[in-house]
Amino acid sequence: MAEQRRSDRGGAAQHVLVVFPGYHRSWAAWIAQMLERHGYRATQQRWDPPREVPLEDSLGDLLLSTGQVLLVLNDWFFELGPRPAGEWNDVLRGFVAHHADRFAAVNLTNRPLLPATAVLEPASLWALSEDAAEERLLSRLGLDRAPRPRTLPNPVRYPDMRCDIWGEVPRRNPRFTGRDDLLTDIHQRLSDAERGASACTLLGMSGIGKTQLAAEYAHRFSTDYDLVWWVNSDDRNIQRDRFGELAVELGLSIGNEPGERIRAVREALRRGEPYTNWLVIFDGWDDSEGINTLLPQGPGHVLVTSRNRAWTEHTDVLEVPAFLRAESTGYLMRRAPHITEAEADEVAAEFGDVPLPLVQAASWLGESGMEVPEYLRMVRERRLSTVDEPATGEGFPQSSMTSWSILLNRLRRSQPQAIDVLGLCTSFAPGRIPLGLIRAYPQTDLPEELRWMATDLPAWTRALDTLVNYSVLTRETRGPLGAEMGPHQESVHMHRLVHDIVSKLTGEENRAVHRRAVRTLLAEADPGNPVDSRNWPRYAELLPHLEPSGALSSGQPRVQATVLNCLQYCLRSGEYNSGLELAQKIRASWSQMMEPLDRPLLELTAHESYIMRTSGRFREAHELDRRLLERLQAASQRNEMAELSMQSAVAGDLRFLGRYEEAYALQQKVLEGSERLLGPDEVTTLVDRHNLAVGLRLLGRYAAAYELDLETLTRRENVLRARHISTLHSGTAVAHDLRLLGRYRDALARQEPLVRIHVQVLGPLHPQTLAARVQLALCRRREGGHGEAVGAIMADLLDQLARLHGREHYRTLSFIANYGNYLREHGDLSQARDLIDEAEAGYRALLGPAHPVATGMLSNTALVMQVAGDRADALAMSEAALAGLTSTLTADHPWVLGCALNTAAARNFNGRIAEAVELSRETLRRARHTLGHEHPLTLSCQVALAADLRAVHEQEEAGKLEDDALLTLTRTLGAQHPHTISARQRVRPYWDFEAYLG
Structure with missing residues (x-):
């Protein structure tokens, strides 16, 4: 009868789907092996259902398999996601209970599970011997033992049995989150490598989780190895001693001299005697010296964690990225259950999904119960350090600050010019840093102590290579985008965490000099025309660095012009939120050093009110413009152009506020003034004419609006160019007028090619492109x-x-x-x-x-x-x-x-x-x-x-x-x-x- 059940391919008991969180990979492998030994088919399925998918749907997908679904449980299993309180109990009592004949479970913990888990009748494998666990597993599944279980090749060791040699591997982190695909990738790389060359380096900056990843790999795949040996490699002497200690564990008859021990260990590992399945992990091996005398070869595997990119010459390299956002939010919500998914997302974004600061944030939020807005306010105001020692018990290094301090001290002794470059980088914003500016503009008036960067190419290259090799910076390559783009081919990336740490450790001695140099370079790199969309990529590069370089508080006219150009780029490119935030920062700084009617502040107000209007803050914009116009009109010395500019802004405000007649009368007055002072074809006059047509359209005078828009379009095509953003805007205005006039076919014929040009010039999601696409959709509907x-x-x-x-x-x-x-x-x-x-x-x-x-x-x-x-x-x-x-x-x-x-x-x-x-x-x-x-x-x-x-x-x-x-x-x-x-x-x-x- 049992033989029939094992061989009957149509029976439900023939197949078992073993469902496990990645954390229990070793148990799933052992369970599948046990079932196969007794003649049953087993499929392993790693399971971490997305939080946004209803749990009932995810469990329902498991039932698409044949046979029984075996859930490998512990208390961690029910934290997958995580999910709202009560969801698991509800689904267990409902959906799972309804399909109780298909679901089964084993329990790997002695801690209490959810009450509704009783529906699964989980068989406890906690603290059992292998034979007892095997018996209980088969019994729970209702399966019979085979009279003569098969012997399988490459048998999996029982997970509760530690391998023969287990050398100071860090304790398993009970809160280890995600990284399942990354761990599988590591295992695949090591398994697929040629014999004797199976080594992989986990490369990344400090705090990215390399050590945690290596430790979790050792625990998760421990059943694949008979020997696992962990070597702390921060210090070369400690590294050599620790590796040499393996000689004692291997029973090698050798003395105490480290060099002799190391040679004996490497030889034993090379021969695979007494163990062929071995894993040696070198954690924190940043100094690439000694690779040829320490790195073992043979039938086993080597895993290295490092910040030094030089490992690309010696091993396979796997870049360790930041957490996926779902991993970040899942970790935060498990550690601090009181926070919402949206709040977890905000915290994760604040720290760039980097594990180390996220651990600190989660620990703080979980232990203190503080609400996220208050916590982020403290972080942003620097009242709460984001780089202090992490919470204990998480398995992270005791102090990331310490490791960085050691590295910087080493660089000060061996490569002081690298410290100069590093100090300069901290006067840029973290992230992508266009360091190529310093060599692209050699004529820039740099301070004496920094001029070597523009004149001594070998020293510059050595300094950058050193910082890149130590993963302080990563070099970014970006091909030239044409002469209009400017010299941004040479750039580096500096993560925010590294930026914060280095800023703290390098001190303030040269900060003023570095900041002055950076803002001078930013001004040199300013294309000078933010209206031209071809310059927007360059302005996007400059914008993040204004504040950290001190450009917002600079009194230099050229730097102030660059600041205003960056602001105008924000409003032209549709970056309204960034523009409004920048405008407020500029105003806070300039108001302390300028008079309200100084030209830079006048230009600032014009840009700021435009962004306010475009953002829907009409009353605020009107109040801002009205107050400044009154000041201009009351001034002892008249500034007619400034008055016209502010009157135009007030007219725009009035249009949005529904005061159409007032707006039109004022805009008409502005256009007359612009034509008198500037002429009919000046860019400002063209804007004023366009705005007058908007007023006509709002008044319902569609034919007059069409004639004026058509004139503006013709002038813009002649004065600017056919593909200029303002010309395209006029083209859409003409199509709009035609549609309102009932000339639907004409409107559609104009708008279709215009949208194609918008997409080519501005991209499909630029605000003006979307407006043009909206106009096209309305034309198509009316046609x-x-x-x-x-x-x-x-x-x-x-x-x-x-x-x-x-x-x-x-x-x-x-x-x-x-x-x-x-x-x-x-x-x-x-x-x-x-x-x-x-x-x-x-x-x-x-x-x-x-x-x-x-x-x-x-x-x-x-x-x-x-x-x-x-x-x-x-x-x-x-x-x-x-x-x-x-x-x-x-x-x-x-x-x-x-x-x-x-x-x-x-x-x-x-x-x-x-x-x-x-x-x-x-x-x-x-x-x-x-x-x-x-x-x-x-x-x-x-x-x-x-x-x-x-x-x-x-x-x-x-x-x-x-x-x-x-x-x-x-x-x-x-x-x-x-x-x-x-x-x-x-x-x-x-x-x-x-x-x-x-």
């Missing part, structure tokens, strides 16, 4: 020939806008409203309602309920209500929108006309026919006057009036209006356009309110 493809495009665009700006940003809200209108039109009423409600609430919060855009959104809400059958509420909402817009705009404004069209329909649907006829007739009259007889909105008003007239039996007039509208729609939009088809089918027309702030 009517793209069907369901438009919906997919709009859904994708909404995701991208939300990721870039957030869902509460005015640009995202505008598109949410547009997408909601599209979905309502195409039958997805539920999602349409959600989106329209979100946009309406968002605009009300951002702008206030009286703003024209917030008022106009009520019309969109009314349309959703009407389609849903809430006709009375829809009428009330439409009437409120119409009254509100009429009071803030003119009765002839297209927004008011569209709202009136919808209100007339609502009156008709509610039986108020005479009122509907009256409103429809008046709306058509105004639309013809404002937009012309052939505009789609005018024709919709004409079709609507015909419908209302039919309702009061005015058939003759209704027929004439309808026939005329159909002929004009067919001629202007085409017979198959949705507007034409709807009119032909006598579907009541409506008009979406398109939320637009400028």
